[in-house]
Amino acid sequence: MIPPGEIPTSILIEEGREYVQSVARLTGAFLHERAEEVVRAGQRMAVRFHAGGRLLVFGVGPSRTDAYHVAGEFVQPLIQGRPSLPAVALEPHLRRSLRLLGRPRDIAMGISATGYDLEVADALAASRARGMLTVGLSGGEGGRLARAEPDHLFRVTPGDPTAVQEVHRILYHLLWEVVHRILEHPDLLAMEEKRA
């Protein structure tokens, strides 16, 4: 049905397989190392949601679409029966939007697959200064997000930007799952709120 291209199909399949395997390795290693912090970050997010906070999420470059994805999944859960949680993706002018919309009890999540995005780093730093819970998802060589010193920083490295982006996606899906699991346990939340 499809005329064969210049390159044999088997070579193209191998080219794809290499990439697919690299993503699997990167994800496996990352989650193995950071599983505990994923749970801790999700728990602190759950505490914020429980106390009436909302999630403000932003990304720049290829990570812009991840911000939409995150907001969409919190507001309209992928898994039926889970409650809708308040989340909004911020458009450009992040710092100004955060100043106008962010409240101390909210959560800021900044995403930058390259880790070089100054705007995301600035926005995270500003959110932290307001008392918001800050979560950074970064990757590659860029260390800009680290300078903002977010409460939780998940930096995926090494990896090309598309692979980093895939780990980010798995990561925010997991944070979403942890948040919902913990919200099912109000007693635990009350205990955490007292501690916080």
Place this chain on the structure above:
Amino acid sequence: MRNDGPLDPGSLMEELRRSVLSVGAETGRLRQDFWAASGEQVVRAALLAARTFGAGGKLLAFGNGGSAADAQDLVTDLVEAPVAGWFPLPAMALVQDRSVVTGVGAEVGFRHVFARQVSVLGEPGDLAVAFSTAEEDPSVMEGLRAAREGGLGTVAFTGSPTGAPAAASFVDVAVSAPTDRPPRIQEVHATGYHALLRIVQRLMREEAPEEGDEGSSSHDGEDDEGSGGADTGR
């Protein structure tokens, strides 16, 4: 995943930690299974895309919810070519214009939001790429149907291989995900279209040296020497 048992914070946190670890382990298996079952389909989709671009066509992407973000991300990766050495390629996402999406949705019905755009923006020889995690997905189905009627090629990234979008007669290539958990399906889709992009870029590189760019329509990047292609459309 519901846990109605007696509350023990320590054990809940430990249980969650273990489930994060198991997703990490599952990721590897899932990708291995995915590539074994669907790698060939991804290559077929990449060949369709490369032929489309080589003949001067463009790619139109769409999907709902998280899958709308996939459509946008695929288009961003094609147009902005974020990896060194990649050619910028012409593509548009049919989820970005709020006025169009809400306008068609409110006036005509949400199931027509993609079909309407496909019929006015698509041209014969273009390629429609849809993302869906659902068994039924009316707006995605209508979009794919309109694409076939307009002479476009059709690729569907789907969940179950037996769901409506995968089984539709008007889909040229269906790439399914070997899991029924929506978050995992979306994660596998990302791997699938990122692998597809690599194969497309490889094919465009192969075509690049001899050909001029008379056949291509919208390469506006610095890499125009890479845009030619001798293949005719479908």
